[in-house]
Amino acid sequence: MTQTVTPNHEQARELRERTRQRGIRHFIGGEWVHSLGGETFETHTPTDNSVLATVASGDAADIDRAARAAHDAFQTWREVSGTERRKLLHRVADLIEARAQEIALLESIDTGQAIRFMKSAAARGAENFRFFADRAPGAADGQSLPAPGFLNYTLRQPIGPVGVITPWNTPFMLSTWKIAPALAAGCTVVHKPAEWSPVTATLLAEIMDEAGIPGGVVNLVHGFGESAGKALTEHPLIKAVAFVGETTTGSHIMRQGADTLKRVHFELGGKNPVVVFDDADLDKALDAVVFMIYSLNGERCTSSSRVLIQDGIYDEFTARIAERARNIRVGDPLDPNTEIGPLVHPRHFEKVMSYFDRAREEGATIAAGGERVGEDGNFVSATLFTGASNDMKIAQEEIFGPVLTAIPFRDEADALALANDVKYGLAGYLWTNDLTRAHRFAQALEAGMVWVNSENVRHLPTPFGGVKNSGIGRDGGDYSFDFYMETKNIAISLGTHKTAKLGVGQPVKVDKSEVEG
Structure with a gap:
């Protein structure tokens, strides 16, 4: 691969040098601090796996310091009005937009x-903050539920201090997606x-x-899952954990939080089907x-990594996918012409590469790709x-790279059986011009989200989340507040109901509504 030096590269070199010199520290209680034990680790750029920066490595002591800071700050932050929180979160959005180019370059590095995709990362992050900022004044709103003799409302x-654990794919945007509603709720x-991928988390904290x-409202602790992550999920001052990542890690977090009865919200893995019927608009x-598997390096939980194609059009449609795949530009992520950059880490690179041999062993054909590009990175x-x-591992396991598995189906019943025959259920995509089939199939598909005749196009008020091994709970709109807030019912007697009397020496009639647990 040849590299064309662009203004992106000049600015990226400056940002990289600044990041290297400053290092990456924790942000706790409004201060930038090193780990109490002095431990560090190195983070690398996947373009050539050279060192990008030295990062403070947190452990239980650092998490305890951050949790206590969050607990102390909660006592005042919870009392800040929704109107004032709205102003502050809009200010965050303004600053994200002002530093959009810096965010995009650091995310790519x-x-x-x-x-080309990270240019929208800042815009989406700012949009997340604005969306939840505008809902902050009404976050505490409830309902009026009158009953005979009572006014219920x-x-x-806010539930209290929460832990947010974010993944390495599009980390800036996903951090804003979790943190913005927590702050809007008063957590x-x-x-x-x-x-x-610790770099842009530091930028967001800045x-x-x-x-x-205010100091202590948002705290940042870098580190590894088995140390900092485990300490966070077990800490008694942390009331809930929002996690985006791999399914096995989610099950570990649930076990770790069990002793303190933590509320959890998980957005986990996926092996999402895109189902193409022969009556669909095949060009669209x-x-x-192609977009939903090869954009973002295929490193996205909602990628359509299985394409189920009706058998009459299977050969032609897969041939067209293969042609497009062979033309996709793989290379320097800072080059505006690049469509796929390097995978995030050598360990993940080796995992994705291992599926090429596995596909051959299982009897599948590699119709395009299936190889390393270049010698570095x-x-x-x-x-x-x-x-x-569908019984092959390449059809069942989440590869999480630019790898698509194509499977033929006979009819609607066969397509639905194949689509649902995985342990995951995050998203599904359906292409057909049969209106009744579209509704019927979408309702029967075991997925938290379904797009018909579309790729993943997010509308922020709608619920986002999965079923089965793809997660617990929903993000988006008011659904986020359901996680970050407790709902309380208050019953005001109007003085007209009669309370049953005990200890008066005669039988009493007790209404069934008075014996609920």
């Missing part, structure tokens, strides 16, 4: 994501980003501090199929497996 109150936060978010379906070609069946 740190994760290997192509700059509900309200919502305080301890954020533990993935150790493979921005929130500059925006005027092709665009969507973690570059993998856009790959298509054909001749696959």
Whole structure:
């Protein structure tokens, strides 16, 4: 691969040098601090796996310091009005937009994501803050539920300090997606980003501090899952944990939080189907199929990594996918022409590469890609497996790279059985021009989200989340407040009901409503 030096590269060199010199520290109680024990680790850029920066490595002592800071700050942050929180969160959004180019470049350097996609990372992050900022004044709102003799009303109150654990794919945007509603609800936060991509989490903390978010309201602790992550999920002052990542890790977090009865919200893995019927607009379906697996390096939980194609069009449609895959530009993530950059880490690179041999062993055909690109870095070609069946590991396991498995189906019943025959259930995509089939199939698909005749197009008020091994709970709109807030019912007697008398020496009639648990 040849590199064309662009203004992106000049600015990236300056940002990289600044990051290297400053190092990456924790942000606890409004201060930038090193780990109490002095431990550090190195983070690398996936373009050539050279050292990007030295990072403070947190442990239980650092998490305890952050949790106590979040607990102390919660006592005042919870009393800040929704109107004032709205102003502060809009200020965060303003500063994100002002530093959009810096965010995009650092995200590309740190994760290997192509700059063409990371240009929208800041815009989406700012949009997340604005969306929840505007809902902050009404976050506590409830309902009026009158009953005979009573006026019942509900309200919502912030649950307390929460842990937010974010992944290494598009980390900036996903951090804003979790932190913004927590702050809008009145919660305080301890954020533990993935150790493979710590850079933009630090930038987000800088921005929130500059925006005027009080010290201790948002705390940032870097480190590994088995140390900092485990300590966060077990800490008694942390009332809930929001996690985005791999399914097995989610089950560990649930066990770790059990003793303290933590509320959890999980957005986990996926092996999402895109189902293409022969009556679909095949040109549009092709665009969507290619985009949803090869954009963002295939490192996205909602990627359509299984394409189920009606058998009459299978050969033609897979041939068209293969042609597009072979033309996808793999290379330097800072080059505006690049469509796939390097995978985030050598360990993940080796995992994705291992599925190429596995596909051959299982009897599938590699119709495109299936190889390393270049000699340096973690570059993998856009790959298509054909001749696959749904019982193969390449059809069942989350590869989380630019790798698509194509499976034929006979009819609607066969397509639905194949689509649902995985342990995951995050998203599904359906292409058909049969209106009744579209509704019927979408309702029967075991997935938390379904798009019909579209790729993943997010509407922020709608619920986001999965079923089965893909997660617990929903993000988005008011659904986020259901997680970060407790709903309280208050019953006011109007003085007209009669309370049953005990100890008066005669039988009493007790209404069934008075013996609820």
